Amino acid sequence: MPRYATILFDNQGGIARLTLNRPDRLNSFTVAMHEEVADALGRLDGARVLVLTGAGRGFCAGQDLADRAVAPGEAVDLGESVEQRYNPLIRRLTTLPLPVIARVNGVAAGAGANVALACDIVIAARSAKFIQSFANIGLIPDSGGTWVLPRLVGQARALGLALTAEPLPAERAAEWGLIWKAVDDESLDAEVDALARRFAAAPTRGLAAIKRMIRDSWGHSLDEELDLQRDAMRALGYSDDYREGVAAFMEKRTPRFTGR
Structure with missing residues (x-):
């Protein structure tokens, strides 16, 4: 396992844990952190769940603006940063064939909030806050924010969160x-x-099939989704886990699933 400088990573017993580890900067993203996170997400062999969290008192404060080292008044291509780093991360988290849990231990702001929302299950400490802070510096909620917010909370609340940048308690x-x-x-x-x-x-x-189908369902009609459900049930009906689940139910015992 590589020795990472900006994250902690562990993968054993079927549980992978990835911790953003720049607590002095509220775990804000740098180019180096993006590269290390991408490397760790390529090392999930044997994992059946991923837990993503942050070290210290925060989950993630989004982009470390100091890492861009842009002088006042200087133009910068933010689209390149989004295209090369944040978009691949969001796509990876949402398509991993296993559940991803966000353990939000403190503030999740900017891209950090939307990285958390890209996970399948978000469990937050009551003291945590979610902040769509982009409007404060003249930007839009990236990392999936403008897509996921109205789908989760509706247009009125999505607009309120995005336009005001007010913290939302967990x-x-x-x-x-x-x-x-x-x-x-x-x-x-x-x-x-x-x-x-x-x-x-x-x-x-x-x-994994539940995750994929619920996430993909936004783009399907009911008729299309019914056909996809048929296909998924057919494939899963041949799996070892389905046979084990039925056998355990009939035998009144705890199932021993293998993930196959």
Whole structure:
């Protein structure tokens, strides 16, 4: 396993854990961090769930503006940064064939908020906040923000969050349906670890299919989705995990899923 400078990574027992590790900068992204995250996401062999979090008191404050070293008044091609780094990260997280849990331990701002929202399950400490801070510097919510926000909370709330850049407390984010759950700070690790262990022992192919189909359904008609459901059920019906699940149910025992 490589020795990373900006992240921590561990992959064992079916659970991969990736921690953004620049706590002195609220885990804001640099080019080096993007490269290390991309490398770690290529080392998920054997993992059946990924937990993404941040070190210290924050999840991620988005882009480290100092890393761009742009002089006041100087033009910069932000589209290049988005195209080469943030877009590939969002596409990777949303298409990984396993559940991705965001453990939001503190502030998630700018691209950091939208990286968290790209994960499949977001569990946040009650003290955490989500901030679409782009408007404060004349930008738009990138990293999927303008796409995911109205789909999760509706246009009115999406516009409010994006235009005002006001912090959204984790508890309200859960009430609005932006995230899965807000928990007491001292319960965060227990909640995330229990869910990670559950997914690591679950029928991985089925979970991956659920993730793919729900995420892709935005672009399908009901008629198209019914056909895709038929095809998915056919494929999953031949899986080892389905046979094991049925056998365990009939035999009144705990299933031993292998992810195959």
